[in-house]
Amino acid sequence: MTDTTPETSGPNPSHSTTEMVRQSLARRNRKQVVLQGFGVAAIAFALSMLVILVGSLVTSGYPALTQTHVALEVFVDPEEVDPDNLPGGGYDEMLAASLGSYFPDVDMSDRASARTVTKILSNGAQLQLREQVIETPSLIGETITITVPAADNYDQLNKGLIQRATPEENRRLNDAEIARFDTLDAAGAISTPLNTALITSADSRFPELAGLKGAIIGSFWALLTCFLISFPIGIGAAIYLEEFAPKNRLSDIIEININNLAAVPSVVFGLLALAVFLGWFGMPRSAPLVGGMTLALMTLPTIIIATRAALKAVPPSIREAALGVGASKQQVVFHHVLPLAMPGILTGTIIGLAQALGETAPLLLIGMNAFITSAPTGPFDSATALPTQIFIWADSPERGFVSRTSAAILVLLTFLITMNAIAIYLRQKFERKW
Amino acid sequence: MVLSAFLLLLGATLLAYFLNRKAAISIRAGGTQLHSLESFHGLFAALSVLVPVLAGILIWLVLRGSAVDWFLLQSLPEGTFDGLDSGASQLIVAEIKSIAGGRVFGTPDPWKTEAAERLLRYNEIADWAMVALVAISAAVLLWFARSTVGAQFRARQSAERIVLGLMMFCATAAIFVTIGIVFALTFETIKFFQIVPFTEFLFGTSWEPQIPIREDQVAAEGAFGAVPVFLGTIVISTVALLVAVPVGLMSAIYLNEFAPHRLRSAVKPVLEILAGVPTVVYGFFAVLTVAPAIRQFAATIGVDVAPNTALAAGSVMGVMLIPFISSFADDALSAVPRSLRDGALALGATRGEMMLNVLFPAAIPGIVGGVLLAVSRAIGETMIVVMAAGLIAKMTINPLDSVTAVTVQIVTLLIGDTSFDNPKTLSAFALGMMLFLATLFINIFALRIVRKYREIYD
């Protein structure tokens, strides 16, 4: 220790230190406050973005929760319907006649002028009437009350999205059209019930008729397929890697590979599905089955990683205890470790499935953005999924689809929140402190 | 038919289990000591029937479509496809299939109707063949499994070997997926580079992939220089990172060191919500709210901007990446040992100085790893740019202009009917290849950094 020179001469430096520190303190504390300010600002920005996101979706999706309907007294004219050819009846003429009773000044026999009145009704109105008559042919000759959806423009007028104050030339409805709507309204024919069609109908070109039934069922089949494939394979892979795999190059490669796969862009999985499932194996386009298989490939790494974490959390003492009473390694895993890890595995799986439910890009590439007006009856039928339906609607030019897109997003978010809530509930209920 | 094959298999499996179990029980009842428990004899039998037959059914289902198509093509009259490109011949096959499916439009040529009937027959033969094969193979395996039962047979070891094999197969499934991606992309990319020279794709500055598919279509001559597409992706990703990195890092710093405990436990899950929102929702948010807001703001200060600016897509993508970066940075900061914090504080550092001079630099490797993963997310992100960015490839780095991106081109080129032999479709795969390679390298690099970083402080 020859290099120590403890004898420093001169004044005691301590007091100068204290003084210097005191002088700089205010400045230094100010710096820290600035740093904290940046932090608070950053968090405020992130949170306000979330609020704006949800807020704009709710305000724009809110109108789509109701739908303007028109109640009409329709005389099912025996002259228009041939009982032997019920579907071929002139149902739009009956509706026109019914509407005409409100507008004595309009010549309903002239097709063009009748059209100015009947376009208040949705194109789905005559289909609704037709279905009702086909179901109960005894209605022929009767006068029935039927409530049919109004066309999109009038729906928007009723909800105030088309404003009367707008100059006529910039408005999508002219003064005469608005006046006719007001006549119906004054007669008490207009109602605005809950838009159940949003859930119970399939897609349509007309916003007032479009619903999510097909997309929800398509998503259901795709998720079911995804679960049936990725859950067993993911658990099998995780158990092997965590409990049985020798520590060698191969298991290293598998490990790196799984981590990388989890970060491959989703659209690349779409390319894989398009080239392999559709191109090489000749599987059907737009089918939820293929969509589910594609999503399974993406969910697989998530489930493997979550399962391995859950298996790791089971303490070695459990394994040793079971091995100690003479269980085989597989009996240890399947009788003791796996059941204890199950809540963690299920939580990870649900979160993985929630991600898969929101995934869009790969489904676009395998054609799940087709325009399909009926709900699929099985996993082989062409269908859309919730996120691709949102994409289709977002791309549609009709004004009514804007609020329907937001409403569809709210439906999707509801599903996602429910799934995540289940995951959180599971995690908390079965959380175990070792 | 498929269902009945599965039911048949299920029945055979259960039968195998109970037969063997019963046989083992009767051996034991005869007073002989068994090597394995009876249920393992049953399990072994069940697995030996289930696994091979199930694998057979799945392979059959995968290959059936292609096989039937091949037979159908062979049965068509000579010269049907002479002078037709693959798009047109696919149309013919599709028409035959729709006739077979009962959807007839107009009066099809009689040879098509005949072909449709043949197709139906082939399908029927295939179905019956499958059921028959399942029945036969299940019976053979059942007989084999039954013959194994004996006092000395190590049923537990054998059954566990099968289970272990199954689990190994599952573990390698992930590798098969990667191999599948590499093969699919390489195969189509090579086809693309046979049509378009590699150098033009990589260095060309003009991207106009809309070439005529049919003779009578009028469209621009195709050009496949991908530089402007790459540039667009870079511009949008840069905007995204300029939003996400500072906001993410600052929130992580605040939450990690300064935030009161209750605020931290409230804010973290809320930030996670941002990460859980599907990207299609962000895309719509960009179109519905952010892009109009930017346009309006630009108008008030008198700047003319494109309707779908890189700024709108990029900033919304940035919001999506905030929780990603902040949780990575938070983890990295928390991984710095407490002794370093104590060391700095004991020297008289303020908490801010401790954070900026000691904790943050010590956590940088982990943070860089997280930021790199965010970069790879940004360039691979699809829905936000598909909905909010442009379609036209421009050589510009102006974020107020409309630019396109690699993923946008992939999706727009492949939406709708696709055939695999024109450069328009194939170029999407070439772009996909570039995207895959770029993200792969970034990911491997980032994961390595993160892993190394964890090792330092473990």
Add this chain to the structure above:
Amino acid sequence: MNDMRKIEREARMTDTKITARNVNVFYGETHAIKDVDVDIADKTVTAFIGPSGCGKSTFLRCLNRMNDTIDICQVTGDIRLDGTDINAASVDPVQLRAQIGMVFQKPNPFPKSIYDNVAYGPKIHGLARTKADMDEIVERSLRRGAIWDEVKDRLDQPGTGLSGGQQQRLCIARAVATEPEVLLMDEPCSALDPIATAQVEELIDELRQEYSVVIVTHSMQQAARVSQKTAFFHLGNLVEYNDTGLIFSNPNDERTESYITGRIG
């Protein structure tokens, strides 16, 4: 016993650096330190000994308010440095810690160069006006840390690359670089091998010339070797505080005796 301590204390009143009265520390529900009174003399090595979990480290951390960084930890009582209450609202812990340096159980060099490790304290406190000043402070501190000769040719290399003993001496050099008045050492040798321990102990003895050193150790031999005064803690109580020689040769309290002779601990 109490009377004896009072007399002793009065005799040395002039050079008392830190006085602590009625110090209590709570970790949530746990009462970790119970009514501790102690006077720490200037230019002296004071050792805190006692069995594991007796609260000696906790008490040490009260002296520079390091317990502030632990949320659930609550300190009451009166601790004065040169007569100033260190827990007063007007005292910034930052300033306090510049006056009272600390060395930890495990060497904790920052992942920076050796030079930057030592320069960090002076830099944040603004103690050096020029680069030359800083060079001088770094050299002086490293010499005081008895490590200058070993590192003078590689000041730009990371401090984490040194051996354990060198790292700990670097941390001591880092602590003295801010010219503190008191140096707290929390079991500074427990992570070191015997040779490194000997070097650090030698260094502690030299540091006594300029600083008041408080060292926590659970090696009684170490306490006997380096300290002039020794305090024995047991279950959160300060059992006995006296000259080191007296504590080891003639303890007043039987608990102290039991510990020293190896019956508790």
